[in-house]
Amino acid sequence: MSLKRRQLLLGSTLALGACSAADGDGARRFRWTMVTAWPAGFAGLGTAAQRLADRIGAASGGRLRVDVHGGGELVGPFDVFDAVSRGTAQMGHSAAHFWQAKSAAAPFFGTVPFGLNAQESAAWLEHGGLALWQELYARFDLVPFAVGNTGVQLAGWFNREILGVDDLRGLRMRIPGLGGDVLARLGATPVNVPGAGMYSALESGALDACEWMGPFNDLALGLFRVAKYCYYPGWQEPGSTIECLIHRPAWLALPADLRAIVEACCAAEQAQLLADYTARNATALRTLVEDHRVELRRLPDSVLQALRATTATVLDALVAHDPFARRVYDAQCAFRDAARAWHAVSEVPYYQASA
Amino acid sequence: MSLKRRQLLLGSTLALGACSAADGDGARRFRWTMVTAWPAGFAGLGTAAQRLADRIGAASGGRLRVDVHGGGELVGPFDVFDAVSRGTAQMGHSAAHFWQAKSAAAPFFGTVPFGLNAQESAAWLEHGGLALWQELYARFDLVPFAVGNTGVQLAGWFNREILGVDDLRGLRMRIPGLGGDVLARLGATPVNVPGAGMYSALESGALDACEWMGPFNDLALGLFRVAKYCYYPGWQEPGSTIECLIHRPAWLALPADLRAIVEACCAAEQAQLLADYTARNATALRTLVEDHRVELRRLPDSVLQALRATTATVLDALVAHDPFARRVYDAQCAFRDAARAWHAVSEVPYYQASA
Numbered sequence: 001m002s003l004k005r006r007q008l009l010l011g012s013t014l015a016l017g018a019c020s021a022a023d024g025d026g027a028r029r030f031r032w033t034m035v036t037a038w039p040a041g042f043a044g045l046g047t048a049a050q051r052l053a054d055r056i057g058a059a060s061g062g063r064l065r066v067d068v069h070g071g072g073e074l075v076g077p078f079d080v081f082d083a084v085s086r087g088t089a090q091m092g093h094s095a096a097h098f099w100q101a102k103s104a105a106a107p108f109f110g111t112v113p114f115g116l117n118a119q120e121s122a123a124w125l126e127h128g129g130l131a132l133w134q135e136l137y138a139r140f141d142l143v144p145f146a147v148g149n150t151g152v153q154l155a156g157w158f159n160r161e162i163l164g165v166d167d168l169r170g171l172r173m174r175i176p177g178l179g180g181d182v183l184a185r186l187g188a189t190p191v192n193v194p195g196a197g198m199y200s201a202l203e204s205g206a207l208d209a210c211e212w213m214g215p216f217n218d219l220a221l222g223l224f225r226v227a228k229y230c231y232y233p234g235w236q237e238p239g240s241t242i243e244c245l246i247h248r249p250a251w252l253a254l255p256a257d258l259r260a261i262v263e264a265c266c267a268a269e270q271a272q273l274l275a276d277y278t279a280r281n282a283t284a285l286r287t288l289v290e291d292h293r294v295e296l297r298r299l300p301d302s303v304l305q306a307l308r309a310t311t312a313t314v315l316d317a318l319v320a321h322d323p324f325a326r327r328v329y330d331a332q333c334a335f336r337d338a339a340r341a342w343h344a345v346s347e348v349p350y351y352q353a354s355a
Numbered sequence: 356m357s358l359k360r361r362q363l364l365l366g367s368t369l370a371l372g373a374c375s376a377a378d379g380d381g382a383r384r385f386r387w388t389m390v391t392a393w394p395a396g397f398a399g400l401g402t403a404a405q406r407l408a409d410r411i412g413a414a415s416g417g418r419l420r421v422d423v424h425g426g427g428e429l430v431g432p433f434d435v436f437d438a439v440s441r442g443t444a445q446m447g448h449s450a451a452h453f454w455q456a457k458s459a460a461a462p463f464f465g466t467v468p469f470g471l472n473a474q475e476s477a478a479w480l481e482h483g484g485l486a487l488w489q490e491l492y493a494r495f496d497l498v499p500f501a502v503g504n505t506g507v508q509l510a511g512w513f514n515r516e517i518l519g520v521d522d523l524r525g526l527r528m529r530i531p532g533l534g535g536d537v538l539a540r541l542g543a544t545p546v547n548v549p550g551a552g553m554y555s556a557l558e559s560g561a562l563d564a565c566e567w568m569g570p571f572n573d574l575a576l577g578l579f580r581v582a583k584y585c586y587y588p589g590w591q592e593p594g595s596t597i598e599c600l601i602h603r604p605a606w607l608a609l610p611a612d613l614r615a616i617v618e619a620c621c622a623a624e625q626a627q628l629l630a631d632y633t634a635r636n637a638t639a640l641r642t643l644v645e646d647h648r649v650e651l652r653r654l655p656d657s658v659l660q661a662l663r664a665t666t667a668t669v670l671d672a673l674v675a676h677d678p679f680a681r682r683v684y685d686a687q688c689a690f691r692d693a694a695r696a697w698h699a700v701s702e703v704p705y706y707q708a709s710a
Contacts, residue, residue, distance in 0.1 A: 059414065059619050061612035114709050117702060119474065119506075122626050123633035151474075152701035215697070233704040257416035261616065264414050267623030271477050274626075278478035282693040285700070296700055304708040338637040342570070343706065345640070345651055346507035347472060349588040351703050353659040354469050355695065 030064045030258070032250065035084065037077040037094035040070025044217055044280070045242065048148060048273050049093040052244065055265040064258050066091060084245040085140040092245035093147070096133070097177055097237075102140065104318050105325035108332050109133045109144070110241055113179050113311040116336055117239040118149035118274050119347070124335045125241070132328050143251045145244040145266035148273025151281065153234030154218065155299055156211030157227035159202065162299060165306045174198055174210035178318070179236030182310045195221070202226040211236060215284035216277065224294045231297050235307050242273060385419045385613070387605065390439065392432040392449035395425025399572055399635070400597065403503060403628050404448040407599065410620040419613050421446060439600040440495040447600035448502070451488070452532055452592075457495065459673050459680035463687050464488045464499070466595040468534050468666040471687065473504035473594040473629050474702070475694045479687060480596070487683050498606045500599040500621035503628025506636065508589030509573065510654055511566030512582035514557065517654060520661045529553055529565035533673070534591030537665045550576070557581040566591060570639035571632065579649045586652050590662050597628060 034053055038046040053066035071077030074089065081099050084092040097110030108115070109129065116124055125133070125146050137144045160171060169187035173180075180190030193201050193210070201207040203226040210227075211234070212218050224230065244266050251259065288294040299307075319325040389408055393401040408421035426432030429444065436454050439447040452465030463470070464484065471479055480488070480501050492499045515526060524542035528535075535545030548556050548565070556562040558581040565582075566589070567573050579585065599621050606614065643649040654662075674680040 055615065055619055058615035059612060061610075117705060119629065119633055123630040123637075126627060126630040127634035152705045154700075214701070232700040233708060234701065235705070235708060238705050238709070255416075257414060260410065260413035261619070264410055264616070264619045264623045267627060268619045268625075270623075270627075271625035271629075272481060272622060274474065275478040275481040278474055278694060278697070279482035279690075281701070282478075282690075282697040285697045286693055289696075298700075298704055299708075308709065335634075335637075338641055339633060340706075340710065341644075342633070342637040342640045344710070345509075345587040345653075346569070346589065346636070348703075348706050348710075349653055350472060350507045350590070350593050351695075351698065351706075353588060353590060353654075354593070354663065355699070 027063055028255065029062070030254065032064065032066045032090035033074070034066050034068045034091040034093060035071075035073075035075050035080050035089040036068065036092065037071050037080050037098060040068070040073065042070070043220060044150070044213070044273075044277060045093075046070060048242070048269060048276070051272075052093070052147060052265060052269055055268060056262060059261045059265060060258055064254070064261070068093075081140070081142075081245065084247050085142055087141070087247045087249060090247045090250040092243075094243055094245065095240055096144070096243050097240070100177065100318075103136055103325065104322040105132075105136050105328040107178060107318075108325075108328045109136075109243070111237045111239055112315060113182055113236045113238075114308050115238055116332065116339070118151050119239075120336060120339045120343075121149055121239045121241050122146070122270060123339060124332060128331055128335065132331065136324065136328075137245070138248070141248040143246040143248055145246070145263070146241050147244045147266050147269035148242045149270070150213065150237075150240045150242070150277045151274055152239060153214045153237045154211065155231035155234050155236070156209050157202065157218070157223045158209040158229045158231055159205075159227055160208045161229065162231060162297075162303055164300060164302055168303070172206070172208045174201070174207055175236060177236075178311075178314060179211070181314045182236070182307060185310050185314065186306060199223065199226055214277065214281045215288055216280035219284040219288055224288055224292050228295070229297050230288070230294050231299050233299070235299070235304060235311075242269075244269075382418055383610065384417070385609065387419065387421045387445035388429070389421050389423045389446040389448060390426075390428075390430050390435050390444040391423065391447065392426050392435050392453060395423070395428065397425070398575060399505070399568070399628075399632060400448075401425060403597070403624060403631070406627075407448070407502060407620060407624055410623060411617060414616045414620060415613055419609070419616070423448075436495070436497075436600065439602050440497055442496070442602045442604060445602045445605040447598075449598055449600065450595055451499070451598050452595070455532065455673075458491055459677040460487075460491050460683040462533060462673075463680075463683045464491075464596060464598070466592045467670060468537055468591050469593065469663050471594055471691055471694070473506050475691060475698075476504055476594045476596050477501070477625055478694060479690045483686055483690065487686065491679065491683075492600070493603070496603040498601040498603055500601070500618065501596050502599045502621050502624035503597045504625070505568065505592075505595045505597070505632045506629055507594060508569045508592045509566065510586035510589050510591070511564050512557065512573070512578045513564040513584045513586055514560075514582055515563045516584065517586060517652075517658055519655060519657055523658070527561070527563045529556065529562055530591060532591075533666075533669060534566070536669050537591070537662060540665050540669065541661060554578065554581055569632065569636045570643055571635035574639040574643055579643055579647050583650070584652050585643070585649050586654050588654070590654070590659060590666075597624075599624075 075083040080092040095110040097107040099106040171188040174193040430438040435447040450465040452462040454461040526543040529548040
């Protein structure tokens with residue numbers, strides 16, 4: 001048992017209490033614990049969690065100190081939601097599509113297959129989505145903030161050529177969540193393998209394919225060494241919103257200026273994380289193609305069409321028995337249609353004209 | 356002469372001084388003046404300037420108060436740069452492509468024809484661009500921050516059909532800056548008409564065409580009533596970064612926590628402004644098409660190709676005698692090429708697959 005985990009179990013106030021003490025100048029000081037769904041220092045998401053904590057500390061002049069713990073240190077990566085909901089930690093850094101078991105509506109605030117891209121997600125949250133997210137998470141004593149987006153991912157790394165829908169049949173692929181549900185309906189076998197085990201599972205043939213993040217994080221894992229083809233685009237996770245969770249009583253205990261600081265620092269991450277991923281994915285893609293001669297392949301239209309049609313079935317089934325989830329899904333679809341019509345005369349033709 | 360302008364000329368410290376007073380609790384308090392390049396309350400950009408000021412006020416618990424003045428109140432819209440450079444105001448809200456006369460490098464930090472879109476601009480600034488921008492503006496005693504992006508604009512409103520490059524010849528169009536330079540080389544006549552005068556100039560036939568912003572701001576001006584065609588995409592301004600300028604001595608006088616607050620609040624605007632424009636442009640486009648039966652037309656490929664080739668000539672000429680501007684242009688091009696290669700396997704095929 002790690003020292004940190006022992007502190008947790010002993011209920012150490014040093015590590016976990018929302019300490020509040022008056023300083024010499026009379027200002028109340030707070031010390032929060034942040035638990036994250038990523039390993040400590042994980043490039044991209046782990047470093048973003050630390051940057052958020054650092055920013056809050058600097059902007060508050062040390063009045064709100066946030067101690068960051070990687071997934072597995074205090075609580076497991078997939079226990080972040082419960083830990084912050086219960087107040088074991090005051091803050092969490094994770095993604096809403098991990099919490100489908102809590103609510104069928106949750107994935108729509110993270111990412112769903114064929115859902116919103118980064119620009120559309122941020123716009124939807126500002127214009128209707130955040131209010132729905134707050135309504136959902138209030139049930140769990142949580143206040144949610146969006147703290148960035150990882151952009152469109154890759155479809156994944158494959159040792160089987162995908163020429164048509166038939167090639168998905170029997171495919172053993174590491175692909176979690178709703179993307180896995182979609183593939184399963186098309187005859188594939190989603191396999192649950194942690195990130196650290198993907199390399200050897202691909203190498204040994206235990207897996208035929210896997211999806212992880214994008215060029216930046218995938219390059220670091222060396223997946224290109226054990227997979228023949230790299231497929232795009234990432235239909236399964238087209239724009240993952242990263243979330244900052246706050247335990248509601250801890251939030252309400254903050255004075256107004258510290259609440260405004262937390263809100264601004266979370267909002268600051270919105271553009272910065274996407275900027276990081278855009279720049280780093282661009283650099284990593286070049287390395288993959290030029291240095292490692294990775295063969296990039298677009299999924300065939302027939303496959304993308306089948307994935308999209310099946311996604312509609314999966315999402316309809318997901319929200320079928322949950323009126324709130326249905327409302328969220330419908331709101332997101334309506335927004336997507338309007339945003340897509342605008343992007344069809346702005347972003348899309350601009351990419352084409354300047355390619 | 357307005358009361359505000361008189362205060363300026365009299366050097367009223369109330370309106371303009373970076374007042375600093377110690378409060379009862381010993382914390383120093385600051386009061387700044389922000390001048391903007393937009394009319395007070397101008398939907399989108401003017402409201403964003405006010406939101407930035409409000410956010411800073413709230414996050415600092417009133418220790419840094421920023422009073423916002425619309426363009427023309429204290430100084431003219433195009434005097435913002437000079438006013439903040441001289442310290443007449445501590446803060447400005449504008450766009451770097453307005454300041455081409457100060458430096459040939461400036462437009463690259465705002466927008467240039469066929470340049471970076473919003474996602475690419477934010478990424479470039481985080482990964483190299485901001486350092487160059489800071490280097491340039493330091494010459495003018497200014498500290499720059501990016502505070503949002505308006506996204507790809509429309510190409511404009513036309514009363515002449517554009518079927519080929521020949522149709523640009525003799526076209527009298529309101530299109531400022533480098534976009535106007537490009538059109539002039541193709542035989543058009545860029546005309547300088549302020550925003551408020553565009554409607555009547557189109558109506559009377561004094562103008563054949565004009566470009567303004569995008570559906571949201573253009574709908575408010577009613578341009579669709581006096582123009583036959585709405586062309587896209589906005590090759591001339593594909594992703595305008597909005598800037599917050601700070602007078603360097605005022606910046607250095609702030610304690611570290613207030614500097615961190617200003618930085619976080621500026622960064623918060625980065626995603627929020629784009630989110631606003633994305634959502635509002637989407638809604639306004641629907642109104643234009645469904646309620647006002649606006650005819651949307653894509654510029655023909657031959658025209659876009661000519662505009663792009665001519666843009667390269669114009670930008671090369673712009674930086675030809677300014678080694679720093681050349682360095683900025685080259686850095687931006689290198690980044691664009693890498694980002695475009697990544698977006699060619701992520702954003703672009705995702706838009707196609709989910710259209």
